[in-house]
Amino acid sequence: MVDLEEYGINMWPEEKIIAFRKTLLQWYDENKRDLPWRKNTLPYSVWVSEIMLQQTRVDTVIPYYRRFLEWFPTITDLAEAPEQTLLKAWEGLGYYSRARNMQAAAKQMVELYNGEFPTTYEEIIQLKGIGPYTAGAISSISFNLPTPAVDGNLMRVISRLFEIPYDIGQPSNRKIYQAVAEILIDPDRPGDFNQALMDLGSDIESAFTPKPELNPIKEFSSAYLNGTMDQYPVKKPKKKPRPIKYKAFVIQNKQGEYLLEKNNQADLLSGFWHFPLIEDFTKEAKQIDLLENEMQEEYQVPNQDIPLEIQFETLYHCKVSWQESTYKQVQHIFSHQKWFITIQSGLTNDDIVSDDHKRELKWVSSEEFSTYPFAKPQQKIWHEIQKAHKFL
Structure with a gap:
């Protein structure tokens, strides 16, 4: 259990948390992106989309996502696919270990769960290639479990809400943002809550072209109110390739x-x-x-x-x-x-x-x-x- 006060983070009172959830979800209901994987919240479909979206733009993923589900409509189909067919389906997406890990996870599910997706966060995170973020996304979107999906977008939003000075690129700091998200997440609509933060972080609070004046939660953001938006999140620059x-x-x-x-x-x-x-x-x-x-x-x-x-x-x-x-x-x-x-x-x-x-x-x-x-x-x-x- 992370003691947020030790990290200088003062959480809001319950009334403010409830108001924040309401404001964020109202914005999401009116502005959510029309994405194919949001029309099908079955865990297999959500899993495919979340893995593809790692390190890849949404507009690039959409045709790959549709073709992948056509070629491999079930977990068993994916588990049994020849490697060359799998790689052909992934051709051009990059980070090809993602595809191999998906097939390994599909084989796990065939062996352990009769080709069905496990239904708990603890089981999902044991699958090959699935970390806390993906397990949180699947658990919340497909099974309505109050599990945060903490990725770069979410950490960017949270760092600005509370002016958190800890480097989001440092793996050991992830637990801080996870702890904050666990308190903020809406227990009734956890999947929509996570997706709202995803949309917000990828557009209005993007890393390169933020639009702070359009931010629906700016009244809750310490960085916005204090004029320090450009200082958060803290992240060391990547090494040149x-x-x-x-x-x-x-x-x-x-x-x-x-x-x-x-x-x-x-x-x-x-x-x-x-x-x-x-x-x-x-x-x-x-x-x-x-x-x-x-x-x-x-x-x-x-x-x-x-x-x-x-x-x-x-x-x-x-x-x-x-x-x-x-x-x-x-x-x-x-x-x-x-x-x-x-x-x-x-x-x-x-x-x-x-x-x-x-x-x-x-x-x-x-x-x-x-x-x-x-x-x-x-x-x-x-x-x-x-x-x-x-x-x-």
Whole structure:
């Protein structure tokens, strides 16, 4: 149990809490966003939407959400789906561990609950990939349990209500905001209460373009009343993503098929297909590191001046007729890495193989690409190739 007074937070009297709930829910009833997952509060649907909405914009999620429920209408369908189908459904959303964790949780529910969603917060939070926020959202929206859904939006709103000076990016501080939310939450409409704070935090009290004068709860906000809105929430800036340079090899055989490689490594794009990539450790690549990353001393890389084309031919045991590159560089930003990808095309008459047992290679026609899961960097590379070929 968190003693809020120890953290300098003086909670409101009961009358003010009741007034706050009434004001917030009245605003929500009149202004709530028309979202597909709000028309279906079944726990499976709420779960899918909440996982997709992590780190992803609402307008991006909507078509993915609808397609996902079409492809996997039940928990059992998700549990039994082939990995390649699952990744294809998630293709382009990023943070692909979310999809794998969902399937693992679906298998748990098939095994433990006969393919049904558990009905208590304590059971829900034991599922793979579900933390306190998601468990709180599902419990409150689907089962009407008074459990807060504490995410960045909610912490932003609460920090301004009480001028809380504790960094919302620090995991150990989450318990403070959780304790405040547990007191504020409406016991009769907990799901609507949580969603009202979500809507408020993502729009009127957004991190970048807040609209304080339009805030329906401004009369309750200490930061608004004291003119300190710009000081809350407290959050340290994120570290810049580490720059990494790659070369993508777009190789065709006599039949015009492209060489694709499946990433079987346990990293951020595991399970996806892509043009072969080789990381660039040349002096030129190192110079990009120096320009892009102020903390370069943390990321020293070996200096290698063997041309990447030679490295490719050696690694894949082939001879390639290299073509002059006319493609623009592709960039993609992950949370912790920024990729710079140059594209090198070539033709070969050899049957490309690799003596690395971890490499899974296929010759694939461009017409078949739609059946293979491609992560965002691969999609960007292929888009650049198609765009360039329109003007050849």
